[in-house]
Amino acid sequence: MAQVLEDEDDLAPMRIxxxxxxxxxxxxxxxxxxxxxxxxxxxxxxxxxxxxxVGCEQIEAGLLDWITKK
Structure with a gap:
């Protein structure tokens, strides 16, 4: 499951x-x-x-790498 980092005080990862x-x-x-x-x-x-x-600012780099790979 991919993770997107939430920009909140608790920094709990948001999962997609x-x-x-x-x-x-x-x-x-x-x-x-x-x-x-x-x-x-x-x-x-x-x-x-x-x-x-997802509506948040910080995104896990691995997710972006996977989306953009050829």
Whole structure:
């Protein structure tokens, strides 16, 4: 299960399901392909998608790495 770090006092990790992670990755891939986003901007795009989905600021780097890998 992927983790997204919550930006709260207790810093409890917020979890997203494998299904949700797959949906985010698929949305990212479609967006990058359809908008012809250059690879140097992929991580920023992935961060924006995850933040919009989970509603928190800090995101685990491993999740972003997995979303953006070729």
């Amino acid at each position: 399901s494998g299904f949700d992670a797959d949906v985010l990755r698929s949305a990212f891939q479609n967006l990058v392909r359809d908008a012809d986003v250059p690879e140097c901007q992929w991580r920023v795009v992935a961060e924006c998608l995850v933040r919009e989905f």
